[in-house]
Amino acid sequence: MLKLYHANTSVCSQKVRIALAEIGLGYDSVLLNLQQGDQFAPAYTALNPNAVVPTLIDDDLVLLESSLIAEYLDKTYNDSRLMPDDPRQEARVRLWLLRCLAVHAAINTLSFSTFMRDKAFETKSPEEIEAGIARMPDPIMRNKRRDLFAHGLGSDHVEQALRHLHRAFADMSADIGAGTWVSGPAFGLADIGLVAYVDRLDRLGFAGLWEDDFPAVGTWLAAMQARPSYATAIEAFIPEQQAHSQRAGGGKHWPALQDRWNEIRA
Ligand SMILES: N[C@@H](CCC(=O)N[C@@H](CS)C(=O)NCC(=O)O)C(=O)O
Numbered sequence: 001m002l003k004l005y006h007a008n009t010s011v012c013s014q015k016v017r018i019a020l021a022e023i024g025l026g027y028d029s030v031l032l033n034l035q036q037g038d039q040f041a042p043a044y045t046a047l048n049p050n051a052v053v054p055t056l057i058d059d060d061l062v063l064l065e066s067s068l069i070a071e072y073l074d075k076t077y078n079d080s081r082l083m084p085d086d087p088r089q090e091a092r093v094r095l096w097l098l099r100c101l102a103v104h105a106a107i108n109t110l111s112f113s114t115f116m117r118d119k120a121f122e123t124k125s126p127e128e129i130e131a132g133i134a135r136m137p138d139p140i141m142r143n144k145r146r147d148l149f150a151h152g153l154g155s156d157h158v159e160q161a162l163r164h165l166h167r168a169f170a171d172m173s174a175d176i177g178a179g180t181w182v183s184g185p186a187f188g189l190a191d192i193g194l195v196a197y198v199d200r201l202d203r204l205g206f207a208g209l210w211e212d213d214f215p216a217v218g219t220w221l222a223a224m225q226a227r228p229s230y231a232t233a234i235e236a237f238i239p240e241q242q243a244h245s246q247r248a249g250g251g252k253h254w255p256a257l258q259d260r261w262n263e264i265r266a
Contacts, residue, residue, distance in 0.1 A: 002020070002025060002026070002027040002028065003027060004017070004030065005047070005054060005057075006030070006031060006032065009242070010034065010054070011104065011197055012066035013053050014196035014237070015054075015195070016054045016066050018070075018229045018234070019192050021228070023077055025073065032053055034053070048062075066193075067097040067101075068097075071097060082189045083188060092184070093188060096183075096189075097190070103168055103194065106162075106164045106197075107200050109157045110204065110257070111204070112145060112148040113148045113152050113153050113158055114152070119249065130146075133145050153256050163264055169217050170213075176216045182220065191224060195230070198221050198224075199221065199234060203243065203246050204251070206254060213265065
């Protein structure tokens with residue numbers, strides 16, 4: 001039996017749950033509370049030294065990195081049906097899986113410079129916030145988190161994130177073309193890789209990032225949200241009240257974010 005260490009609203013966990021649902025695989029679930037610091041427990045970091053979710057266990061194999069886990073599941077349990085046969089299209093899908101790292105960094109930036117920052121300030125003392133950051137094993141991530149908490153949307157990381165997203169949305173639109181999916185003519189791993197990130201922006205009330213310039217991204221997101229896997233792998237893990245507070249909490253930052261976005265678009 002597969003065993004998944006994951007968290008309710010973590011985008012990378014959502015990605016793996018979508019892959020599991022699309023392939024039709026069951027799993028033993030171990031839910032971690034990231035706000036309480038479950039990811040730093042020694043028993044967990046022995047599996048995942050990065051102290052992040054997800055981690056998938058398949059028998060004696062420990063798998064890290066959400067995009068690679070999705071690809072492994074497709075190859076091992078699904079005859080690679082979510083990967084195009086054509087090597088050229090496969091190369092494009094693999095590039096998206098690699099780009100997910102940068103897309104994830106951008107979503108992390110926009111989450112922790114807005115909604116997550118406000119939430120941390122509301123619920124924790126400065127000492128508690130710093131103690132949480134100090135436990136992160138990666139010094140670059142620690143510095144980034146401190147900078148986002150100090151400067152919010154004024155952080156330099158925000159410009160980097162927006163520039164990356166602008167290019168990603170343009171390339172997604174080109175790959176969708178006249179079709180429906182980023183992966184090619186058929187739904188596949190690039191779509192699974194990207195949905196949780198774009199959905200997070202949507203949930204934060206940031207759909208203005210694509211509505212005017214990249215409407216194909218909005219149409220693609222709606223198609224992804226209509227799939228049964230979205231309901232079981234994403235929606236079912238986000239209580240209504242949390243969804244509401246995410247949208248309200250993110251939405252109030254939209255005017256300031258839009259100003260920064262307009263500088264990038266210009
Ligand atoms: N590249 C990794 C990123 C994993 C990651 O950063 N996960 C986040 C949640 S989406 C996490 O566990 N964060 C823990 C923390 O911020 O302390 C992957 O795709 O699996």
